[in-house]
Amino acid sequence: MKTKYEKYVNTLQKLADIEHSIAVLSWDKEVNLPENAAAMRGQQVATLSGIAHEIFTEDSFGELLNELNAFGNELSFKQKRNIQTSLKDYKKFKKFSNDFVIRRSKVTSSTYHAWLKARKENDFALFKDALREMVDVKRKEAEILGYEDHPYDALIDEFEPELKTEHLTVLFKDVREQLVEFVKELKGHAQVDDSFLYKFYPKQKQWDFGINILKAMAYDFNAGRQDLSPHPFTTSFGATDVRVTTRIDEHNFGNMTWSCIHEGGHALYEQGLPIEDYGLPSGKYVSLGIHESQSRLWENNVGRSLGFWKTHYTALQQLFPGNLKKVSLNDFYKGINKVVPSLIRTESDELHYHFHILIRFEIEKGLIEGSLEVEDLDKIWNEKYLSYLGVEVPDDNNGVLQDIHWAHGSFGYFATYSLGSFYAAQFFKQALKDIPNLSEQIEKGDTSKLLEWLRENIHQHGMTYNADELCEKVTGEKLNFKYFMDYAREKYNAIYAL
């Protein structure tokens, strides 16, 4: 079994090399690509993806996995888990016929282009046919993959393994009943001022400040770098090369700052994955929800806390005295936590954010189970925005066309953003319990103990535990929405109501 397990490891490492090569090509595409090179780059990525797919779905590899799974008694717990995870993925891949894969790939491409066109014309009608076809493909995909309770389960599993629709339904009921109601309460109080964020902040100074914040978080620049790209993202080519990007708007200081902290949180997770498990499930992130918990814990629980800015605000004021010298730390803190409903998900505050996701969850679930039709999607969208956020959607680009996810066929992705915040609140609460004086450390600009705690409790395990198990292992219980509500109430009551 030992040499068979080694053979398995070698195959997964080879696959990881290919996947990370694709990641380099994709990173370069976002950061560096010359105008005329897009088609060629797409072809190169497709070729590498095809090769990886061939290697992973080879019958002999499946036999190896089955053998290791059935007779691997002398394997360790971690090794067994690795085999189980790989076998699950292998079986999934094998379920798809060539015809289906080709159809899905074609539909994904045409849906994406239809979305681009519809965006250009600001007209959902131009996206309808393609999206209808895409929903059909995803429903077919769910049928092929199989499910016990709900077809949407099969799709969620791609992003958040083993999470069920049922669980999300309960969770978003809580969002609707508790968070939506809480935000209504806040509206009764005077609004805070954040106009200082929209003064002129020169590019280079913002860049320097972002780099310093990343350094303060202990993002390792010897194992990564920051660049500019139209949309901020984190990508890993292995734990020794985890890159982040940001964007800079000279009239919106917050844009760069919290994208740096957010991506920095993602990157700390990737830099902390065990390099000795390179390519194996135990060397990979658990799920998108857990990944997002790392970015949001840093972005919100740390990066939008009063304590964090006790140190960093002094540096910031010195860097931009004209804009900030008259803004007190407390007013800065309130401003960066302004709660206000908006049309665009990615521009939302950390409370309304989950209303955006709630709406997308309800729509996705409806489309996949067939209780809701693409035909009426713009109307449904606008009604929900009016009902949950109280905003009138003026046009499709500010409404149903704003996100790329459905155009990519990513149904089941959105919910992981909310899961990230909810896990983050629960994890952070636990960190505050486990680490003596964590709040004081953060006030002094020292997050090293927090990072150590994340490394030990979350990063080092890779996928050895699934999200549920990990949460229970770290906090003593499964995901509980209560922690997010506690966090929200404590923080925002102090900002708005007190």
Place this chain on the structure above:
Amino acid sequence: MKTKYEKYVNTLQKLADIEHSIAVLSWDKEVNLPENAAAMRGQQVATLSGIAHEIFTEDSFGELLNELNAFGNELSFKQKRNIQTSLKDYKKFKKFSNDFVIRRSKVTSSTYHAWLKARKENDFALFKDALREMVDVKRKEAEILGYEDHPYDALIDEFEPELKTEHLTVLFKDVREQLVEFVKELKGHAQVDDSFLYKFYPKQKQWDFGINILKAMAYDFNAGRQDLSPHPFTTSFGATDVRVTTRIDEHNFGNMTWSCIHEGGHALYEQGLPIEDYGLPSGKYVSLGIHESQSRLWENNVGRSLGFWKTHYTALQQLFPGNLKKVSLNDFYKGINKVVPSLIRTESDELHYHFHILIRFEIEKGLIEGSLEVEDLDKIWNEKYLSYLGVEVPDDNNGVLQDIHWAHGSFGYFATYSLGSFYAAQFFKQALKDIPNLSEQIEKGDTSKLLEWLRENIHQHGMTYNADELCEKVTGEKLNFKYFMDYAREKYNAIYAL
């Protein structure tokens, strides 16, 4: 045959995608790589290279090639050439046993590390054992590949297909008898002044000037980009993405400028290769010598000509008035063409350059045929430098350890640098004949007709003709050293003797 040829094309395109992916990874390594990522990147490149090797050497691909070669009567001339070239490469690859490939790879790695160590200690003695082993591997490689007249032939073929040792021997005899003698004559005349090149030239301004020069050459920034790297290079990920790098020394303006023009020349060739022949020999450069002819034609025949600077010197003076306002165009022209012997190949003027190559050619030939021993290489090196260039080599880093080529196992590479200059002189002479008023156009800063001529006569053909055939097709005769000597005499007599 038609579908078989298509199958062949598909395989080569797939291989090109993998090779260009490797090129992206390698470019990123030179331009962007974080400190800790080198080992991982090396592994990723090795995995992709292994996959490409597997695909190319599959028996079924060899059968396809043999069939197309034997029965491809209805194929076009270009298609036949493609098959012949691929079959030649295939046969070459198949000659190597796995054991040999592994040995060569190990020796290459250890020789490279021994060279690094020897460089660090500035001591050739630390490189001797490894280099001896490497020479042994290369001699074995020549035996495996086979040859008619000289074992060195087999190694040259890797870089300059079909060129023979015999030909190089005649060529470098000419260099020794004509060029070495001519440079001796120049020494009788007063030296020119180039001190203005070593004043302070700020980085950003140099960068901007370099970009403008590339634009003036019609390097297509929509199909490429320039970045900084420790050693300037050009790399292609397909004709729609051909990138150049440069380096900037604030106290040596020439460093950046002619590296930009040189790499720009390489890049124009790659951008001009026929995209419809992507992956095929007919879509690839002919040889390193022809590639170098393109960089050197732009760097020297154009970029160090008086005419070229008639336009660009005005801009340059405006950009650096403090350094250049008192330097006349003529003095600038003389300074940038200063002929002076030096120790380091890469810092040489365009005449002494070939003395450096002559020395390396004599040494390589001797090592491979066994008439010369690694044991005495430092002494031999120093004697030749004293004899041909009249310079005393003070230490090994400034002598026999200066180049990486032997550490990489690249025997047969150096000569292609000289071939580049010689082809360039012959091509440029022909361009002057073929294009009415080319000199006047260049004086006006217009090199568009020259580029058109290069595209039509050289770039568009890819490997459809070998270097010999191409040279004859373009200039009516095979490579003739006379053209380089004519160019050298006319130019440098005017600068020094008149």
